[in-house]
Amino acid sequence: MAPSGPRELAKRLRAIPDVAEVLTRPGELFSYESDGLTLERGMPLCVAFPTTSEAVAAIVRACNEAGAPYVPRGAGTGLSGGATPVAGSVVIECARMDRVLEIDATNRTATVQPGVINEHLSHAVRALGLFYAPDPSSQSACTIGGNVAENSGGPHTLKYGTTSPHVLELEVVLPDASIVRLGRRDGHEHGYDLRGVFVGSEGTLGIVCAATVRLVPIPEAVCTVLASFASLRDACAAVSAIIARGIVPAALELLDDRTIEAVEASVYAAGYPRNARAVLLVELDGIAVAAERERDRICEICSAGKAIEVRVARDEAERLALWRGRKGAFGAMGRLAPDLYVHDAVVPRTKLPDVVDAINRVAEARGIRIANILHAGDGNLHPNISFDRRDPEQLRAIREVGEAILRICVDAGGVLSGEHGIGLEKRDYMCLMFSEADLAPMRWLHDAFDPEDRCNPGKLIPAPRACAESNPRHRGYGNVSF
Amino acid sequence: MGDAFEAIVGAAHVERPAALCLAGARVAAVVRPADAPELAACLRASSELGMAIVAYGGGTRQHFGNPLDARECVRLELGRIAAHIDVDADEGIATLDAGVRIGALAARVAACGKTSLLADLGPAGTVGGALAADPFGPDWTLDQRLRNEVLGVEIALANGELASAGGRVVKNVTGFDLVRLYCGSLGTLGVLTRATVRLRAVPECERIVAARFPSLDAGIEAFARAALSARPAAAALRLDRSGVELLCRFSGDEKAVELQAARMPGVSAPLESWLRLRAELASPPAVGRARARLSARPSDVAVLCRAAAEAAGENALRVVFPLAGAVVAEVDDAELPRLATVAADLDALLFAERAPGAGPSPCDVFGSPPSSLELMRAVKARFDPRRVLAPGRFVGGI
Numbered sequence: 001m002a003p004s005g006p007r008e009l010a011k012r013l014r015a016i017p018d019v020a021e022v023l024t025r026p027g028e029l030f031s032y033e034s035d036g037l038t039l040e041r042g043m044p045l046c047v048a049f050p051t052t053s054e055a056v057a058a059i060v061r062a063c064n065e066a067g068a069p070y071v072p073r074g075a076g077t078g079l080s081g082g083a084t085p086v087a088g089s090v091v092i093e094c095a096r097m098d099r100v101l102e103i104d105a106t107n108r109t110a111t112v113q114p115g116v117i118n119e120h121l122s123h124a125v126r127a128l129g130l131f132y133a134p135d136p137s138s139q140s141a142c143t144i145g146g147n148v149a150e151n152s153g154g155p156h157t158l159k160y161g162t163t164s165p166h167v168l169e170l171e172v173v174l175p176d177a178s179i180v181r182l183g184r185r186d187g188h189e190h191g192y193d194l195r196g197v198f199v200g201s202e203g204t205l206g207i208v209c210a211a212t213v214r215l216v217p218i219p220e221a222v223c224t225v226l227a228s229f230a231s232l233r234d235a236c237a238a239v240s241a242i243i244a245r246g247i248v249p250a251a252l253e254l255l256d257d258r259t260i261e262a263v264e265a266s267v268y269a270a271g272y273p274r275n276a277r278a279v280l281l282v283e284l285d286g287i288a289v290a291a292e293r294e295r296d297r298i299c300e301i302c303s304a305g306k307a308i309e310v311r312v313a314r315d316e317a318e319r320l321a322l323w324r325g326r327k328g329a330f331g332a333m334g335r336l337a338p339d340l341y342v343h344d345a346v347v348p349r350t351k352l353p354d355v356v357d358a359i360n361r362v363a364e365a366r367g368i369r370i371a372n373i374l375h376a377g378d379g380n381l382h383p384n385i386s387f388d389r390r391d392p393e394q395l396r397a398i399r400e401v402g403e404a405i406l407r408i409c410v411d412a413g414g415v416l417s418g419e420h421g422i423g424l425e426k427r428d429y430m431c432l433m434f435s436e437a438d439l440a441p442m443r444w445l446h447d448a449f450d451p452e453d454r455c456n457p458g459k460l461i462p463a464p465r466a467c468a469e470s471n472p473r474h475r476g477y478g479n480v481s482f
Numbered sequence: 483m484g485d486a487f488e489a490i491v492g493a494a495h496v497e498r499p500a501a502l503c504l505a506g507a508r509v510a511a512v513v514r515p516a517d518a519p520e521l522a523a524c525l526r527a528s529s530e531l532g533m534a535i536v537a538y539g540g541g542t543r544q545h546f547g548n549p550l551d552a553r554e555c556v557r558l559e560l561g562r563i564a565a566h567i568d569v570d571a572d573e574g575i576a577t578l579d580a581g582v583r584i585g586a587l588a589a590r591v592a593a594c595g596k597t598s599l600l601a602d603l604g605p606a607g608t609v610g611g612a613l614a615a616d617p618f619g620p621d622w623t624l625d626q627r628l629r630n631e632v633l634g635v636e637i638a639l640a641n642g643e644l645a646s647a648g649g650r651v652v653k654n655v656t657g658f659d660l661v662r663l664y665c666g667s668l669g670t671l672g673v674l675t676r677a678t679v680r681l682r683a684v685p686e687c688e689r690i691v692a693a694r695f696p697s698l699d700a701g702i703e704a705f706a707r708a709a710l711s712a713r714p715a716a717a718a719l720r721l722d723r724s725g726v727e728l729l730c731r732f733s734g735d736e737k738a739v740e741l742q743a744a745r746m747p748g749v750s751a752p753l754e755s756w757l758r759l760r761a762e763l764a765s766p767p768a769v770g771r772a773r774a775r776l777s778a779r780p781s782d783v784a785v786l787c788r789a790a791a792e793a794a795g796e797n798a799l800r801v802v803f804p805l806a807g808a809v810v811a812e813v814d815d816a817e818l819p820r821l822a823t824v825a826a827d828l829d830a831l832l833f834a835e836r837a838p839g840a841g842p843s844p845c846d847v848f849g850s851p852p853s854s855l856e857l858m859r860a861v862k863a864r865f866d867p868r869r870v871l872a873p874g875r876f877v878g879g880i
Contacts, residue, residue: 107779107807151655164659165630180854186807187624188777188831189616189666190852191877192861196629196662200655214624217713244572246595246683287713290738346651348573378653415649416656426656433656437643441672442658444864448857460657 009066009090010046016062018055020096023047032091035078036138038339038389039398040424044071044085049096053171053179053209056092060207060455061177063090069454072203074114074146077138079342080423082150082202086458092207094145100124101210108215109168109185114145114208121213130215133160136419137327145208151200153419155251155326156283158377160216162419164199171210172198175450185212197445202421203456205449221288222250223295224313224322227302228276232256232372235278236353238305239376242282243349245301247294251283252377253326256356259333259371259384263325266332270325276308280376281326329373330384337386341398343405347414349379355412359383362404366397380418381409406432422460430462439464486527487513487556491520495562503839504536504557505875506549512557518636518644518675524558525673526642529868536872537673539581539611542604545766545838546615547668548847551874560610563675569594575633575650577678580610596681599631604764610674616666618775618833620759621716621731622806629665636676637664640866650678663861670876671865685733687740690756693728693748695719698802701726702784704747705804712745718759719802731756759801763810769837773800773812774821778830780807786830793820819845826850851878 006024014022023029024046034041045068050056063070070090073083085091097113100121104110105128110121118139122131135154136142142152148170153162160166169183183195198205229235235254242252255263260272260279272279280302284294295312302310313319333340347355356372363370363385373382383405387394402425406416410432417426430439442461449455488496495514502509510533515521528535534552538544538559564581571594578587585605591598602621603612613635616628634648647660664671691714695701701719705728709717714730730746732739743750767773776786783802786809791799798811811821818834822845825832832849852858855878862869862880874880 104779104781106781109779151659153653153655157653161630162653162655164662165624165627168624174857180857181852182854184831184852186777186779186782186831188808190831190848191855191880192667192671192858193629193662193665194854194857194861197658197660200659240572243574246686248683287735287738287741289741290735293735293737346649346653348570348651350572375653379651380653413650415651415654418651418653419655421655422657430657433649434646437639438645438647439657440641440643441637441639441645441647441660441865445658445660445663445861448860448864 005066006045009062009068012062013046013048013059016055016058018050018052019059020049020051032073032076032085035076035081035083037079037081037084037423037425039341040081040084042085042087042089044091045088047091047093049093051096053173056173056207056209057177057179059090059092060173060175064177064452064454069457071456072149072207074143075117075141077142078146078150078423079344079420080417080425082421082423082459084424094207095143097209103128105130109212110215111210111212112144113210114143114148116144118142118144118147125215126218129218131218132166132213133216134163134166137330144211144213148199148208148211149201149203150419150421153375153380155253155375157375157419158252159248159250164196166214167195167199167211168214169212170195170198170208172206172208174206175452175455179209200421202423202460204446204459206455219285219291221291222283222285222319223291224319225282225295225298225302226272226311226313226322227280227282227307228273228309229278229280229307230276232278232356233353234306235280236376238280238302238307239352240350241301241305242298243377245297247297249282249294249298249377250285251281253281254374254376255279255281255326255329256372258369259329259373262332262336262371263329266328266335268325268328268332270321272325273309281322333371333384333386337388339387339389341385341387341402343383343385343402344380344417344420345406345409345414346378346380346418347409347412349376351412352376352379352381355381355408358408359405362408363401366401368397368401375418378418379414403429424459427460428462436464486531487511487524490523490527491515504544504550504555505547506841507534507552508554509557510554512559514559514562516562518563518638521558521563521673521675522638522642522644525638525640528556528870529640529642532868533870534873535870537610537614537669539608540583540606542607542764543611543615543617545835547875548843548879549874550872551879558673560608566676569596571596571681574652574681575678576681577650577676578609579676580608580674582609583607584609584612591681592684595684597684598679598681599626599628600679602760604761609677613665613674613677614667614669617764618808619763620718620756620803622803623716626716629662631680632661632665632677633680634678635661635664635674637672637674639672640868640871644675648678652680668876669872670862670880671871687736688731688733688753689739689743690751690753691730691732691743691746691748692751692755695726695728698726698787698799699784701728702802702804704728708746709805712742714742714746717803717805719804720759721799721801729755729759767812767835767837770815771812772815772818772834772836773810774818774832774834775808775810776821776825776830776832777806777808778828780804782828782830783807783809786828789824789828790821793824815840816844822849846878848877
């Protein structure tokens with residue numbers, strides 16, 4: 001871009017109809033230099049707030065003509081640096097595209113703009129006996145557009161799936177500034193599943209401007225069980241036993257002792273037993289008679305599996321309190337240090353205890369205490385590291401432990417991310433899982449959408465050389481035992 | 483031409499049939515690779531020769547898609563790539579070679595008390611063929627889609643490389659979700675050689691409830707009234723000379739199934755009635771006939787039925803799927819364009835199956851192309867720049 005370019009571009013963006021605001025002052029831009037992953041930062045050129053699809057397309061067109069990269073952003077709650085701008089990018093902030101465009105109760109769908117907050121959608125359809133199932137922990141703040149970009153999950157993913165199976169149709173602005181529809185609002189496929197690849201593409205293939213999503217009937221009954229254990233291994237064994245019995249709970253969450261300690265010392269205190277080394281939070285929903293039978297079977301399994309205590313929430317207030325503790329756990333850790341690194345990886349669920357042990361050992365060797373939250377039913381771990389990023393030594397240790405966690409999980413047959421995405425955080429670790437031959441189709445797909453590489457550049461796909469450098473096989477430490 | 487393939491798989495595994503056709507093209511050679519690397523090498527050879535190639539599993543879905551946009555082709559059979567069946571009941575996953583027959587898979591997982599959406603498809607088909615076709619069936623709902631059950635794949639690409647996508651865990655957002663791109667792409671982006679799929683516990687109870695109605699409208703209305711509380715897993719309205727029969731399938735916890743089934747009008751029917759419906763829809767249409775599926779939102783099925791009946795006659799309607807929002811009609815091949823027009827007018831999706839070996843199609847069997855067709859072409863061009871992978875068979879002649 002020419003030296004006068006940034007000012008000219010901002011001026012041009014301000015002139016676009018339905019662009020509510022364009023921020024350019026450094027003090028205003030500060031909030032947009034990272035998402036929830038504060039390890040990575042980049043100062044944007046400016047931040048534009050469109051309110052319509054046409055305005056998004058006009059911004060993209062203007063960026064293309066100015067040769068400026070751009071980054072779509074929702075609420076900025078992502079945890080992998082997906083919305084962190086590479087220096088000099090235009091941030092296209094979709095938070096003000098926050099209208100629910102249509103609710104179709106008959107067909108159980110809703111069409112929303114990308115800035116609609118996840119939880120607000122469920123509130124909007126509750127009176128119709130429906131809800132929107134994907135429930136990230138940040139659901140009171142994160143947006144549907146961000147959820148689509150990251151293919152977000154949440155505790156109830158075990159039964160209901162991540163965001164992808166809930167998205168039927170997308171209206172997107174492509175990197176050439178055209179507006180197209182991907183998928184169909186009836187959910188039937190027509191050609192390649194471009195809707196399917198767009199969901200979870202982390203804003204690198206285009207910008208979501210509207211999404212038609214499925215709504216799910218509110219279950220007739222919901223039962224929540226809290227089981228506490230003397231060891232994390234016993235809790236994991238109970239998880240395996242539950243799955244082996246063919247029960248698919250709506251949620252099957254595991255919190256370790258450090259997480260319990262943080263929650264119980266915070267405003268989110270839920271009455272989790274402080275003497276337990278791990279608790280399982282199990283939720284069953286559906287037809288009342290089935291949910292109650294499954295609840296009883298869960299209680300039996302946990303009791304037979306060395307649970308110290310098994311408690312069924314007696315009423316909705318107690319159930320909500322138990323969940324408030326779980327959903328507030330990340331916030332509770334905010335009391336421990338100024339920054340929190342929420343890691344995310346998935347392993348085969350039968351390997352959870354060994355993997356958690358290995359992670360804790362690696363972290364303790366570097367003087368770091370990890371608090372674990374697990375979506376245990378689907379093998380998704382969130383090792384949480386509280387730290388102070390102003391301390392360079394801590395920062396170095398965090399990065400080393402983060403890398404070690406990924407290697408441990410991949411060596412155990414797992415994957416780099418279960419719900420946070422790759423973003424900047426894990427881009428160069430993609431080669432732990434994928435060969436160059438595996439990555440080539442990802443590059444082809446990206447090239448078909450964004451041949452100029454202007455849409456959220458630098459995310460998700462490693463450069464071929466970076467891949468060679470970061471691959472542990474190239475660096476000679478491929479076999480990390482655990 | 484055959485020499486290139488003989489050098490890869492050995493002369494004993496290349497056949498040159500005198501008069502064999504596939505998707506409207508002459509089969510120049512039938513090639514049977516022993517494993518995935520051989521298969522990938524065949525794709526590279528095919529690209530270098532500019533020879534169209536069609537992957538062939540059990541042959542049960544080869545009538546899907548448009549005629550091949552080539553005069554001759556190589557039929558690449560996966561029958562020898564069928565040794566690997568790894569069922570991990572504790573993790574609830576199975577990893578399978580693409581040439582594994584669905585029947586073999588179903589038997590193996592059933593022995594572990596598990597099942598899979600794949601197992602509901604015909605036993606003669608293969609895992610690779612089923613995933614490449616991702617067929618619609620009576621059990622299809624937004625919750626019961628085959629591609630949602632696929633966790634990872636290995637695929638042979640047109641450049642001769644073998645690539646993996648996804649993984650072997652039940653939750654994964656690592657990189658682009660290429661698994662979804664490959665599933666249902668009819669072998670036009672690559673040839674699947676292995677897949678890992680999710681397994682489910684065999685339901686404690688399955689029940690079919692059947693009810694008869696004097697008209698389709700009466701059946702649709704009765705279903706709509708009862709379905710809200712009964713919540714069947716799947717439902718179909720079958721049309722025959724004596725009227726309309728509503729079949730609802732319930733599965734899951736025994737007591738819950740009893741309760742739900744009691745909320746639906748009708749009487750208990752044998753499970754075979756549902757299995758028969760699956761088999762009917764899985765078989766290709768008779769010579770000269772076409773089976774068309776028109777799909778839209780569930781609330782649109784009555785309108786779709788009326789429009790299809792008006793265009794092709796009342797007798798053309800065969801089955802209506804009120805939960806899936808789909809109508810299946812059977813017509814003479816030549817009448818297919820009328821149903822394509824109905825679909826276009828109502829913004830419904832058309833998917834037509836024609837008899838195996840049927841000649842040129844009177845219209846695109848996928849109906850009007852979607853607005854994203856150019857993007858799909860761009861994807862195809864990058865994955866298959868020489869356009870040798872089943873050219874012309876997919877949406878919009880991709």
